Amino acid sequence: MKCQIILKPFWGEGNIDYVEVEYRFDILARGAGEELCKITLSAYTVPGCEAEEFRVWDECGEAVITTTVSEPYPYQYRHFQSERALFGAVAIRYLVHPRPLREGDRCAPYMDFRCEEGGGTSAGSAFLADFGAMEGETTLSWDLGHMPEGSRGICAFGEGEVTLQAGPGLFRDCYYCMGAVKSITEGDFGVYWIAEPTFDMESIAMYTRKLYGGMRAFFRDSESVYRIFVRKDPYTHSGGSAMVRSYMFGWNETEPVSLENKKNILAHEMVHNWPHLSDSEGESTAWYSEGTAEFYSMLIPLRMQLITPEEAREAIQGMTDSYYTNPTRHLSDQEAAAVCWQDWRAQTLPYGRGLLFLANTDVKIRKATGGEHSIDDVVLDILEKRRNGIEQGNMEFLETVRDIAGIDVTEDWETMSRGRHFAPLDGGFDGYFHVVPKEMTEKDTGKTVVSYQWELDR
Numbered sequence: 001m002k003c004q005i006i007l008k009p010f011w012g013e014g015n016i017d018y019v020e021v022e023y024r025f026d027i028l029a030r031g032a033g034e035e036l037c038k039i040t041l042s043a044y045t046v047p048g049c050e051a052e053e054f055r056v057w058d059e060c061g062e063a064v065i066t067t068t069v070s071e072p073y074p075y076q077y078r079h080f081q082s083e084r085a086l087f088g089a090v091a092i093r094y095l096v097h098p099r100p101l102r103e104g105d106r107c108a109p110y111m112d113f114r115c116e117e118g119g120g121t122s123a124g125s126a127f128l129a130d131f132g133a134m135e136g137e138t139t140l141s142w143d144l145g146h147m148p149e150g151s152r153g154i155c156a157f158g159e160g161e162v163t164l165q166a167g168p169g170l171f172r173d174c175y176y177c178m179g180a181v182k183s184i185t186e187g188d189f190g191v192y193w194i195a196e197p198t199f200d201m202e203s204i205a206m207y208t209r210k211l212y213g214g215m216r217a218f219f220r221d222s223e224s225v226y227r228i229f230v231r232k233d234p235y236t237h238s239g240g241s242a243m244v245r246s247y248m249f250g251w252n253e254t255e256p257v258s259l260e261n262k263k264n265i266l267a268h269e270m271v272h273n274w275p276h277l278s279d280s281e282g283e284s285t286a287w288y289s290e291g292t293a294e295f296y297s298m299l300i301p302l303r304m305q306l307i308t309p310e311e312a313r314e315a316i317q318g319m320t321d322s323y324y325t326n327p328t329r330h331l332s333d334q335e336a337a338a339v340c341w342q343d344w345r346a347q348t349l350p351y352g353r354g355l356l357f358l359a360n361t362d363v364k365i366r367k368a369t370g371g372e373h374s375i376d377d378v379v380l381d382i383l384e385k386r387r388n389g390i391e392q393g394n395m396e397f398l399e400t401v402r403d404i405a406g407i408d409v410t411e412d413w414e415t416m417s418r419g420r421h422f423a424p425l426d427g428g429f430d431g432y433f434h435v436v437p438k439e440m441t442e443k444d445t446g447k448t449v450v451s452y453q454w455e456l457d458r
């Protein structure tokens with residue numbers, strides 16, 4: 001299968017009015033009434049795009065399309081199906097408009113297509129159709145003929161035309177930027193923005209370039225592609241979200257931005273490029289992706305001496321206190337996953353418990369193997385298997401710990417994932433710190449609860 005995706009943004013009154021999206025498959029077969037594709041109408045409460053003027057042609061001409069909507073939490077999809085069977089070369093075309101933002105609208109996570117002065121940024125999943133798993137070759141290209149002179153089109157995989165040995169789905173999983181884009185690039189690494197920043201973009205680009213080099217080496221990644229997209233939020237709250245080989249971070253005029261206060265989030269989002277476990281029925285693995293993101297967002301910069309032990313301590317302290325004072329911390333992983341997009345306090349649970357469980361497991365592995373192995377070996381082993389197409393979940397994590405260290409941490413894992421109390425161990429985070437219990441006030445309720453104070457050992 002070969003697929004071409006052509007993105008054609010149209011400039012309107014002072015900004016992108018809409019983007020015409022076109023798919024050309026050299027071959028595609030769908031039965032009558034079978035789903036052709038779906039488009040994300042909303043993800044995690046953030047709206048995607050409605051596909052307008054959606055039209056489909058195959059070798060027999062234009063097909064009549066019907067649509068349905070489904071709402072598997074936390075998504076909402078529009079599904080497209082052809083009334084008759086489709087075969088041979090198939091072309092699909094539709095239009096998407098950028099999201100109109102009103103005061104009070106939720107800005108994050110960055111799963112939307114949005115404009116700021118000069119152009120737009122988007123998650124691929126906000127405007128590209130999902131055709132399901134497919135193998136083959138896909139080329140993405142831009143037609144910028146209806147945009148102001150000098151306009152650019154960039155996705156995580158590159159600027160302008162990009163070909164991947166993959167189905168079109170991979171292009172949904174990364175970030176985009178189009179219009180009057182400015183950038184700092186070095187090879188396949190780049191930082192891209194539209195609105196003129198009120199902070200030093202250069203220092204952020206330099207820092208993340210170094211950090212990416214260190215993370216790539218640690219995670220044994222042979223691919224050099226990584227792109228960071230910067231978006232200006234219109235209101236007072238900004239965040240960051242990661243997709244494949246890319247992430248987007250936001251800023252606004254009311255919250256000051258500096259490299260210092262962005263270091264943690266930049267590192268956290270970058271780690272997301274690598275460690276993952278797969279969710280299975282009734283089981284959440286968010287503790288692993290968020291926990292490793294928190295864990296290595298501190299440890300890799302610390303090992304590279306990009307941050308000081310005191311900076312790492314402060315970051316770990318913040319995460320520890322926020323976990324133990326979170327009134328929803330006794331929710332299990334599944335319960336937290338079920339409510340986290342409604343109750344934002346539950347959204348951060350996997351970060352804190354994942355971080356502390358991984359740090360404790362690290363201490364135990366080092367102890368059991370006389371310092372020969374650590375959690376790094378577990379994370380790298382899981383990553384290597386995943387690169388070879390082996391899906392792994394919570395059970396495989398526990399097995400890998402057993403294989404590498406000869407210890408069984410199932411009970412610890414159950415304690416963590418069921419939301420029961422556990423204490424961090426001394427000697428975590430490469431042996432820099434010890435911990436002592438302390439009293440704190442629980443958020444919202446004011447109850448007295450136990451947290452832990454990290455103190456530097458060296």
Ligand SMILES: [Zn+2]
Nearest residue numbers: 268272290293
């Ligand atoms: Zn994260």
